[in-house]
Amino acid sequence: MQNRRQQHLSYIYAWFLVFVTPFAVPLAVITAWQGKVTKIDILCAFTMYCISGLGITLGYHRLVTHRAFQAKPWLRKILLIAGSFAMQGSPASWASLHIQHHRFADKQHDPHSPHQKGFWHAHCGWIFHGYKPDFRRFGKWLPKDPEVKHVSKYYLYYSNLGLLIPWLLCGWMGLLWAGLLRLFLTCHMTWSINSICHRFGKRAYTGTADQSTNHFLIALLTFGEGWHNNHHRHLQMPFLGHRWFEIDMGKWALLILQKCGWVWDLKIPKHFTSYEKSNSTL
Template identity: 45%
Template sequence: MSCKPVSLKAKIVLQLLVWVPLLATAFAIYSLWGRFITSKDLIILVVGYTLCALGITVGYHRMLTHKGFEAPDWIRGFFLICGSMAFQGPALNWAATHIQHHANSDEDEDPHSPVKSFFHAHVGWILDDFRPDVQRYAGPLLKDKLVVFISNTFVLWALLSLVIPYLIGGWYGLLWGGAVRMFLNHHVTWAVNSVCHTYGNREFVTTDQSRNNLLIGLLAMGEGWHNNHHAFPRSANHGMHWWQIDPSAYIIGGLEKLGLIKSVVRISEERRAKRRVSADVAEERDVLPGVILETGAAAAVMAGTMAEVVTQAAAQHPPL
């Protein structure tokens, strides 16, 4: 079974996580009428947003799910805890959902695709009655004691992300560094699923509707270069050109230069050239979503996709 039912308790919690940050953010904006945001509140918001965003992009996504680099436990733990503080679910569940997304991107089995609707891709999927089965999609991660521990203690880390801004800035610290930060982290991440499968350009041939989007690229620490990512899922760099700003890749590169991480996956120009979309194919793709008519393009994407799948499978199941 690819999915498991969501309990009533979990449904209530998910509803609260969607609506409470939204209402709190509306109140925060309203409160600006009589009280400008203080420098302390702004710092709490920016620092909290940045750490939680990097926890998702570097930790949950590029490190844990796609194995874009190897890191010691203290670095892995740091990023996974920061990811937990983003209130996007335990690391194991996040990885399982994302792996299912890549396995069925923009198809019926995709947990969050605009094929069903833009709203569904953005937030509607969170309120679905089913969730991907962790055992099926992220089984190897269940053998990782650190990942399992941080996933099992997710609630602790998530609540800590609310306690810290309250201790630093009181109720307004909690409002801006807790609720507003959570709202921004959520909707920017969700925009990768919705906006970046609907609006933007395509540099590489893929079997889905992934797009590169500059605005989301900036807001989501480089995750908006989504067509690049779907073409080369294991790449630690989502920005493939100097002008494609990718803060997550800069952090990874900095840690590598310091000798703190290793085995960083990068894609050669030769491999990129083989997957590039011609102008004709790109235009055709926009007119006929989900269809690639040119045999050469279809062969290229199938070969490239199979190579990525085999590479990731080998990384998750190393030889004895």
């Protein structure tokens, strides 16, 4: 599933995301200053941010990596395609490398720990290192999953839809705001989970064998992913916000999808009430 062509592709995407998309920030400011941006362009950018962000947290992370719930095949495919709009790799390789992160969290073989090779390596430097997913050790089920297989196979096309759709809908301003600027924001937010949420923030579960933290602002902007210490404590728990004030928009989306009957079998631990005390036995 991860051939040489995909390795080259991920390297090109890494350069594009880290060195090209930042130019969208001043360009977006200038176009806004000149009054060239319409409300529709901004709405398109906001919508694409939500679609790709929810695709990453619900599709790539909670559904495929941690198998935290079951979903209808068509919904699985939609969530994975939405996640591919963030250009963070195919679902198969993303999930496998993330499982490796959990297996070695903040230890030597963690692909992106700020405690091993520094903050910037953890943030976005690691994506240039060509880490290869090892499906035999991390995510044996991934190559057998039909939706993961499909979206990973056509990842090149699906990921570029995230740029094509805004361009078709809103022209060049759509490409700038909902394509490039949105990609810049989505990626830096996801990358912040690896860098900021393993160094700064609060540790509600102090007993986890890693340095993961919870960060309110990151959680707000990543649809719940910023409750990363909670997540490291309960890997298969589909909800990342564990206390009533921990806003987890991914959880809200899952509850709506559950009401519709499109997702089920949410793996909420039996003993889990609303929150376990910080120093509970781990």
